[in-house]
Amino acid sequence: MQKVLIGLAGLILATAFGGAANAQDTVKIGIINEYSGQFADTGAQIDNGIKLYIKQHGDTVAGKKIELIRKDTGGIAPDVSKRLAQELIVRDHADILAGFSLTPNALAAADVSAEAKKFMVVMNAATAIITTKSPYIARTSSTTAQLNYTLGVWAAKNGIKTVYTMVSDYGPGIDAETWFQTGFKEGGGQVIGSVRFPVANPDFSAFVQAAKDAHPDAIYIWIPGGAQPGAVGKALAERGIDVTKTKVLGQDALGTETALKSMGSVAIGIITVADYDYNHNSPLNHEFVKAFNDEFHRNPDFFAVGGYDGTRLIYEALKKTGGKADGDSLIAAAKGMGWESPRGPISIDPETRDIVQTVYIRRVENVGDELRNVEFDSFPNVKDPAKARMAH
Amino acid sequence: MALTRSFDAPGLYFQSRTRWRLVEIVFWLATLLPFALLPDYLILASQIAITALFALSLDLILGYAGIVSLGHAAFFGVGAYAAGLLSKYGWGEPITGLLAASIAAGIVGYATSFVICRFRHLALIMLTLGFGLMLEELANSAGWLTGGFDGLQGIETWKLFGHFEFDLYGYVAYAYSLAVLFILFVFARRLIHSPFGLSLRGIRENYVRMPAIGAPSRAHIRTIYTISAAMAGIAGALLAQTTETLSLDSLGFERSAELLVILVLGGAGRLYGGLVGAMIYMIARDRFSGVEPQYWYFWIGVLLVTVVMILPNGILGGLAKLAARWSRS
Known part of the structure; x- marks a missing residue:
């Protein structure tokens, strides 16, 4: 026992403070x-x-x-x-x-x-x-503002007049909500309802139902990814949201490869905003x-x-x-x-x-046998709107 | 321990316990070594000292009074946010910041102690866990005050005593954290070796019987819980002041759970348990994650399982047993 302890102590000391050579x-x-x-x-x-x-x-x-x-x-x-x-x-x-x-x-x-x-x-x-x-x-x-503000601007320009927003109730979610709403309202759109749910929310049915009852042109959803897109997809299907009538908008996390897999065919028609997707078409x-x-x-x-x-x-x-x-x-x-x-x-x-880049608007479609985000609109050279405003 | 059955036998007993032993003096002198030998490791050392203080505060309730807590980070966080907010809104003086933090955490601890003192064992785990989660969610929803998920921005700690600036190397941070740890350790040591401390151990062993010999269990639990909360608050404030950063993780469940692991690793119910646990755990974490940033938790797991299997009463419990065997042979 003592030997083990002494050995252990020696090992800890030896690994603990062995210096690294500082190469030029x-x-x-x-x-x-x-x-x-x-x-x-x-x-x-x-x-x-x-x-x-x-x-x-x-x-x-x-x-x-x-x-x-x-x-x-x-x-x-x-x-x-x-x-x-x-x-x-x-x-x-x-x-x-x-x-x-x-x-x-x-x-x-x-x-x-x-x-x-x-x-x-x-x-x-x-x-x-x-x-x-x-x-x-x-x-x-x-930046969260860069993507979501752009999505808001796009929505207002493309025939969406009323939106119901639902976001995770923590920093990034609130940030996204703020900037989407800013872009959307500046474009003349109207936010007719909004809700924030807990970050670790397992079931979205009640929230989706409330959104549906408000009859908006589109529902904006922001979630952090992980297991949640699947749950959102389930709620959309359960509550019978028809994406041809009520558009569903979100940021990239709602449309990642794993998110689409977990949502399945319910995801078809969901519109998301992103700076990159592996399906982006360039050599x-x-x-x-x-x-x-x-x-x-x-x-x-x-x-x-x-x-x-x-x-x-x-x-x-x-x-x-x-x-x-x-x-x-x-x-x-x-x-x-x-x-x-x-x-x-x-x-x-x-x-x-900060980064200046093209921001893409994509729609989930069935390509071949796979759900993919298909880019159909883009905004080149987008700067971070948050800092543009700080300066003024 | 041959106690004479004379009139002041209890006094002699307490005296014999409070005497500083050689090992202890060597231990505290050794905490000064990093200044000379490992100046590159002072920031880590300061965070070890803070974690040690936090573990000591848990030891007071868990190791001595038998109150199992999975939400002790709540007090750590309250203290941290108290000091952080004070600094953000214009008062960055560190010592008064610590006092404010201990008062804030102490008040929260005192308020909750009325519930805590009515329950034992498993119910306590649920209660403290629930309380911790509530507070975390509260801090999240009060984003206008706490900064929410992004953390509290704008903490600026003034120079210590108006002279010593908190530097990039951590000289001042470690000296400051170590001094606070030592002062509060002396206080905790005195407390544990007092009749009050003895009655706490009685409560741990048999909660129902203690009132029969004149020690009010609930009142004692309320007192120690409040002290422990205030001490955890000071640890939190130290971290907020020395790092000038703060986010919701400071009062999260993971910090509470990790603390429990640290204390069990070092040895609960021993004054130095939390200190040794914090040292071993944090050095191991630093080393393992440096070598293997992806899978270092595996090695932490190996360390924990090994320690618990070989030394079920923690590292200090094992050492004490070893020392006892040594002196017998």
């Missing part, structure tokens, strides 16, 4: 992400995007070797995220921070980025204010989807493309600075940078450092 001519990227817990799949897809880009473009850029240090927050934990960011910088001497699926974690690490003057790339978290928290942040995903995307499938045996999604484009941004910025990895040089290089992404043309707004 490397650029270290500290990735703070959700690799375990409830959001692990999101984290995995972002990581796949990063891995694929590095595989395609090599792990050396501008004469520097790229080294990734992955850190897991395990879920919503801003205190852990902030500590990991601090440790990555003071202990591992990371030059760049990247990753970030969740807004609270991104906001916490943003403080560190500002204080330590380190370039930080947000690859998913979508609340508008994140990029304002540090002058060294750039984002390669999308570059076909190539990307094929390479992604060869590597990971699944389709990429908006998480994966956020990681892929984020890594590209880091690579291109490093090329432009000639390998200089300090925050000031990198963010200066990143500002205004634009390129062709699998999702279409994107760029980094030189003023807000």
Whole structure:
């Protein structure tokens, strides 16, 4: 017993504080992400995007070797995220921070980025204010306002006069509700009812019935994904919502590959807004989807493309600075940078450092034997409307 | 322990318990080592100290009074939000922030203690769990105050004593957290080795009989529950102040559950149980997740199962048994 204990203690000490060699001519990227817990799949897809880009473009850029240090927050934990960011910088001497699926974690690490003057790339978290928290942040995903405001504008322009909105009752849901309604009302539409349900709501029948009774032209639904699209689909079918008469609108999470599978044929006709879908029709995307499938045996999604484009941004910025990895040089290089992404043309707004991209309106259709999102309308060069308004 | 049956035997007994032992002095001196030996690990060390304080607060009710709680993070969160909000609205002085947090959490603890003291065992798990969930949902719905899911923004902690700024390396954060932990530990130690502490252990062993020898069980439970809540509140405030971040996870179920694991790992009903548990758990977590960011929970699981199988009373329980065997042979 004693030997076991002593052995264990020795093992802990040995693994605990063995230092890592600090090689020169490397650029270290500290990735703070959700690799375990409830959001692990999101984290995995972002990581796949990063891995694929590095595989395609090599792990050396501008004469520097790229080294990734992955850190897991395990879920919503801003205190852990902030500590990991601090440790990555003071202990591992990371030059760049990247990753970030969740807004609270991104906001916490943003403080560190500002204080330590380190370039930080947000690859998913979508609340508008994140990029304002540090002058060294750039984002390669999308913002909730960017997508939902655009959907609201589109709806008002396309014959929808009244909408009933229903959203999950927490930050992102409320954010989406606000911006959809803003876009819709500015276009002349009328919101005739709205409801917020708990985040972990298992059954949507009552809410869908209430929406149906209000006889709107369209029902807007925002849910975080996971098991919920299936439940929404069930409620829509049960309550007899005919999507040819009452349109159903939502953000990308309502139309992901897994969401469509769980909803089945009820999903046909649902209209969603997104910045990326694996069915996007462009040669570059076909190539990307094929390479992604060869590597990971699944389709990429908006998480994966956020990681892929984020890594590209880091690579291109490093090329432009000639390998200089300090925050000031990198963010200066990143500002205004634009390129062709699998999702279409994107760029980094030189003023807000947020992404400017095409926003797509899609409808779920039966293509071959599969439910797919078919893009039928698009808005090019959409900036984040939230920050455009903050400035005024 | 040969107690003479003289007049002040109880006094002698308490005196013998309160004397500081060599191991303890070495332990506390060792907590200063990170400053010299591991300056890169001070932020982790400060969060270990905060978790240790939080675990100590749970130990007071779980280990000593037998109140099983799966919602202790509620008080941690109340304290954290009290300090966070105070700072957001213009008062970022850390020490008074801690006091405010302990008062806020203490009030919530006192209010709920009237329900807590009427139940035992499984009913308590449900009660504390339900209470924790209610508070979390309340904080979520009060987004205008708490910042909701995105977390409370704008916390700014002033310099400690007007001089020491909370730095990126965590020197001040660790010194501050460690000092608070030590002061409250001394307080808890004194409390446990008092007649009140002894009667708590009596309540743990037999709730019904204690009033028969003049110790009002319910009143005692209310007192210790309030103290424990205030202490958890201080731990929460420390985390909010040293990290300047705060979100709903601070009062979530997962934090309560993890805390219970930490305490059981270290050894419940022992003053140092929570401290040792927090150290082992958080260092293991840091190491495992660094090596294996995706599957580190597996190794945490292995650690827990191993410890519980070999040392059913936690690490400290096992060590005490070992020490006893050693001294006999």
